[in-house]
Every structure is written in C-alpha cells, then in structure tokens.
Amino acid sequence: MIEIPSADVLIQGILSGILMGCLYALIAAGLSLIFGLMEIVNFAHGEFLMLGMYTAFWMYTLFGLDPLFSVPVCGAVLFALGWATHKGIIKRILGGPMLAQIFATFGLGIFLRAAAQFLWSPDFRQVAKPLVQGPVKIFGISVGLPQLVASAASLLAFGFLYWFITKTETGAALEATAQDRQAAALMGINTEWMFTLGWGISSATVGIAGAFLASFFYVFPYVGSLFGLIAFVTVALGGFGSIPGSLAAGIIIGVIEVLGGLLIAPAFKYVAVFLVYLIVVLIRPQGLFGKF
C-alpha cells in the first residue's frame, strides 16, 4: 500500500504541508489560548473560522475587497462574536459539569453551521479573482502564491499574538489569569475582563485565519467541521495552553497530512493525522509542550 513518490513530489509536498501548517497553527492558537485561560474547549471553533471565511467572501462579493484586506473586518466581526459568546454562554457554564461545558459550544457550532446553510445555502463559494493568485517558484519548487502569502501572513499574525501575550501588560495579565485565577484576582486583575478579552482575541485570530484561507479555499457552511477537528488535534498535539506548541504542532500536522496523502492514499491523509495525534496523546496526554 505504501508507494514512495519521487523526491521532487515529496519535497513539494512537504513544503506545501509546512505552508498549510502555518495556517493550522494560527487557527489552533486561539483555541489554545482559551483553554489555557479557562480549561474550556470551544467546540464551535471551526464554525468561527467558517464565519470568518464567509465575512471575507461577502466583503469581496459586495464591496470588491480582497480577502487579504478584509483582515481587519474579519477580525472585528469575530472579536464581537467571541465576546458575545463568552457573555452569553460561557460565563454561565464555567465550573459546571463536563457535559454542559462540552455541549454548550458544540450546540453553538451546530447552530452556526445550520444558520450559514439557511442564510447562504450549502453551495460552495469562492473568491473568484483574488489579488494574489497563481503559482510561484521557491528554490525551483512550485507552490501556490495564495498559500505562500496566507502562510506568511499567518506566521506574522501568530508572531504578533505571541508578542502580545509575552511582552505586553495585558498579555501578562492574561497569562497570569491562565496560571492561577485566584492569585490573579487577588492582584487586582479583573478576571471577567480577561476571560472576555481572551475569547475576543481567540475569535479574532481565527477570523483573520478565515480571511487568509478564503483567498484560496472554497467557502461553504461545513468547511468549519474539518478545520475545527484539525484545530482540536493540533492543540492537543501541541499541548493545550501552549501557544508556541500550536506552531510546532500545526506544522507537524500539515506535513503529516501531505505525507499521508502521498505515501498511503489521498483519502487517508486525515486518517494519518488522527492516528499520529492519538498515538502522541496516549503516550503523553499533555501533548508535546502542554502544561496539563
């Protein structure tokens, strides 16, 4: 069943896997942030991504704005959604039973997916003429320019997020709340603000990732399901709560996906990803760099 393709194909595959991995990393970062902050997994994360993609799509279709320029809009819209989600739902289930925590966001995801289908039909959409298109050659290897730009932009956004968390005062406050909620509160940090901010940033991040993704990927209501699952797996692999972990894991997952497709069969690329994830997490439940 395993057939080794030529070196050219392999290298091209690995490179494209790394590029996609940067995008996965950005998508996963928000999920990791929220989990580190309050030990909640946002099971609607994929649908947030989907909404980011649709926002970019509509900005393009209605106003001719290229997805790369819709980034602020997507970020803002999703920030609002994240904020509202925390205030409306998450606040009420913090510290509650596991079932409630899982199904509160799971239900939200189903609802958003159905709403997208209801409002915009299940048809596949795409940004027909993105600003950036076509292939480009790096060291003689051909990659799609949109993927390259999206991945570079993702790395940039990821770097910015990391800088924000580690170098700014607000970021430090977020970290403090993540490490020890009570101590943070005693030090005068408003944990409620931190939670809301965390949700806002996480959602904005994934909204921005959606804008990047929309420049070369089909947009449809169920697109979030797949990326959501990859995001969970990426965060679990990298370690919940570890933002650098998301980057490492994202790239690893991107590469495994491609290799799985090339070496086994295209239909099995996700099987390969999930298998690797399961193996890692069963040996090391806290993931590669995780705290828990």
Add this chain to the structure above:
Amino acid sequence: MALLTLQGVTKRFGGLVANNNVSFTVEEGEILGLIGPNGAGKSTLFEQITGFYPPTAGRIRFRDHDLVGLRPDQVNRLGIGRTFQKVRPFLGMTVIENVMVAAMQYDPNPVKARRDARTFLEIFELADKQDTGARSLSIGERKRLEMARAMATKPRLLLLDEVTGGVDQRTIPMLLQLISRLRKEQGLTLVVIEHNMRVIMSISDRIVALHLGEVIADGPPAQVVKEHRVIEAYLGDAFVVPAAGEVPGR
C-alpha cells in the same frame, strides 16, 4: 507492631523535591499527628501512601503489603481510608448515597448498604440530613460526610487531611471526640494532618514534623513541640500547649 512503614520516601516533581527521604512508622492503634508549614510535603505523603502518585524512591509498607505501584482503589480495599484536603463529596448524590457507595464495597445490595450507611451517618451526626443533596451541606458537614464515607469502607488505617480546616470553631471539639471514639471503639489507627496546633497536641500520641519535605522531628507531642528545628520552622507561630491529661478520650 508497625501498621504502616515509610522508608526513604522521596518525591520529585521535575525539579521540585516535595519529599526527601521521609521515614517513619505508625504503630497499630496510635494516632500520629503530621505537622509542618504549608508546602512541607504532608499531603504529598498521603497521595503516595494511597496510590495517587508513585514515590520517586523509597518503600511504603502496610501490614504485609508493599503499597508502591498499587492503584488507589486497591489501597483502599487493603484497609486504608482517607479524606481530602479540599473536600470531595459526590455532589450530585444525596448524603446517604455518598456513604452507601462506600459501604457497597462489602455488600452490593443497596438496601443493606443503606442501613450500614445510616449507622455511619448517625456516628457523624448527619443522619437527619440523609436525603438532602450533598451540594447543600456546609463545609463542616461535608468534612464529616467525607469521614463517614471513608469509615464506611471499614479501614484499619484512616488518613485525615486537615479535617478542621475551614470548620466552625465550635464543631472542633465534636470532631475531636469523634476521632478519639473511632480509635477506642473501632480499633482504628489514624494519621492526622493538621494546622491547628491545639487539635494536634490534644489528640496525637506521637507527632512527626515535616519541613521542606524532610522529617525534622519524630516523637511524643510534648517533646516535639520543644524541638528547636520545629520552632524555627514555624517561626513566630505562638501556641499554647495544653497540660497532659486534660483532654477527654485519652
């Protein structure tokens, strides 16, 4: 005869040494007090004895059994019961159901388990609340519930982790009497972690003092309390030592 023996128990969490070469024995029928400032490694010892963490090094023997490597449920079935520092009742169940679950270890029949559970609830003065949800109990009542639940597993050795913590001052004498009664009537051996010096001084036959993960004193209360290292460890904590023979049940 030593019921519980710890030999060279060491626990490392990465770079942090929680317990370092801890050795002591617990004789059958005695009440051993375990004291030490916060972070001294007392609860970590309990976790290792009851199988929640494996020690990094050292041996733990209970009667003829080696405890290291056993799961917590196996340790309990051998005859060691415990309470938790941060109390952990089964919140979604009623008071009596909490104890029934423990009693069922000996008889799977719920009707019989209910009767047994009721007996324990009566000992711990919770019988009138038997059908209320555990969620609605106060901290003190939850601590008593945990003790009743642990007792329902009919242990030979009971490990109590700060049962007076956060408890109303007036309830403490009642708890002390209960503990003494348990020792006398049920032939129980106890290891008690406590911060309340009054309590520990009045009930312990022997005290082991820990500081920074190591044993710094081991002996009768009156002696331990005067040891230089113990006083140093508690730096500034003033306490009054009650005269011997004053406390009921001894």
Add this chain to the structure above:
Amino acid sequence: MATTGTVEATTHGSGSRRTFGLILLGLLVAVALAFPIVFQLPYHRDLAIKVLLFAMLAQAWNILAGYCGQVSLGHAVFFGTGAYTSSVLQMAWGVNPWFGMVIGVVLAVALSQVIGYPCFRLRGHYFAIATIAIGEIIHTLAINWEFIGGARGLTLPIQRDSLAAFQFHSTKYLYYYIILGLMSLCFYITWRIERARLGYYLKAVREDGAAAQSVGISITKYKLMAMALSAGFMAAGGTFYAQYVLYLDPDSVFPLSLSILVCLLTVVGGTGTLWGPLVGSALMLPLSEFTRIKWGGTGSAVDLLIYGALLTIMAVFQPAGLVGMFRRWGRR
C-alpha cells in the same frame, strides 16, 4: 432535595406517587403496544420505529455519558460495527442475521474495550476529542474498504418474510414490535443498573473519579463496563437498522452527525435519567420531520438550527434536561 438520576421517588416516595408512576407506565405500555394498530399509515409507523430505535441508541449513550460521565462523540462506530457485521456475515457466508446481531454485539464490545482502555486515561475534553478522531478514522476506513462495499455500501438481499430471516415485507408491524422489544430490554437493563451497585458506582465515577477510587472503586473497570454495555446496545440497533432499511453505507451508519444526534436526544431529554432518552427522541425526531416538511429539505437546515439552539440552551440552563424540568415542577 433529590438530584438528577437518583432513585428517590421510586423507592422512597409516597404510596400515591408510586401508584401514579405505575399507572403512567401502564398507559405508556398500552399506547406502545397499540400504536401500529391505531396509526396504520406507513409514514407514522416508520416515524415510530425511528423514535424507538433512537431512544435505544440514546439510552445506550446515556449509560456511558449520562450515568458514568464519559462523553463520547464518536458513538456511531459501534452502531456501524453492528450493522456491518451482521450484514457482511449474512451476505458473504449466509449467517442468520439474529446470530449476526450477537456477533456484531460481541465485536462492538471488544472494540469498545480496545478504544476505552487507552482513552479513559484522558480527561473529559480530551476524551471527547479522541472519540471524534477515532470515529472519523473508522468512517474513512470503511469508505475505503472494498470487502464491505466501500463507498457504494451494501444492499442486503431480499428474503421471504420470516422472523428467522429478520425481514418482513407484507406485515411491517413486526419491525415495530421487535424494536419495541429491544428498546424495552435496553431500558429495563438500564433501570436495573440504576438500582444496583453498578449504577451507584457509575455515578460515583462520574461525580469524582479520585473520590470514587478512595472508596475502593476501580474507575477504569467501571468505565470499561459502561462502555461495553453502551457499545452492545448500539450494535444491536445497528443490526436492526440494517435489516429494516436493507441498505447501508459508511455515510449512513458511521457519520459524526449520527453520533451527535444520539447525544443531542439524550441531552435534551435529560442525561443520567432513565426516561430522558425516550423523551428526547419522542420530541425531537417528530419535530425534525415537521420542520423538514414545512420548510423544505435539508437545504434549509431548519431542524439543525433548532437542534443546535436546543443543545446549547439545555446545556447552559437545564443540564438535567426535560425530565429534570418535569421533576422540578412535580415537586412544587
């Protein structure tokens, strides 16, 4: 004040409460038995069969997730295992489907232990994610496994009507009574579990694993037991489904959407309660039919809109589900 899933009213309630409960149960049984005779249209019968089948599947999930607190989001794997096992055995080697059902149950139970043993080490959310991943792996594998029909699926050969062959064409009522019987068996076993030590132990594992261990309960053993029971009933439902529809493919028996539906029905009805799965199925499935008819096909996804909203609302405001709500009203 009693809490979700405890056995208060039935063992210690007042005499009149018990009589009321028994009368209600009797009525339910009578309605269930008489249903296909009163409602003769195939459409109603099919809907009723669907409700009963899903009530059983939801109860199966309930045993693991509601009573034992282990939230699996990939439970369809056991349903599909049952469906495919009996069908493949029948088509390839002529094995009788009833016997095939038993083998399917055995296989599903074995699979559940293989999955559970390593995965139960994972905490709540991680366990849920792992089950999704496993579900997807198996779904993909099934699509690509030619021996069991791959993406095309399997079409079961039509046999003459008989109980032995587990196929009925002229009098489809028997399908109804069979699933009624299976579902009742499942509910009966759950009822017995609730009142026995197993039920208490499962709940203790759900409430606080460490505390459960401290009183001598091996949490792995009991989680695996709940998993086995749960998988077994899912598989039995799978075989029934295969014999009823006479066609199966990976997308109809292994999809994530099926796993989610099973969770949804229980959460809405009331996890950790005996009747929750039935209440949830009886309410949600006809509702979904209704929205499908009123607002067009799945293209409009109105039923999913309602599902999603209900799931979230229930999880946030009413974790005890509809059954929990009824209980609270009854107590006032």
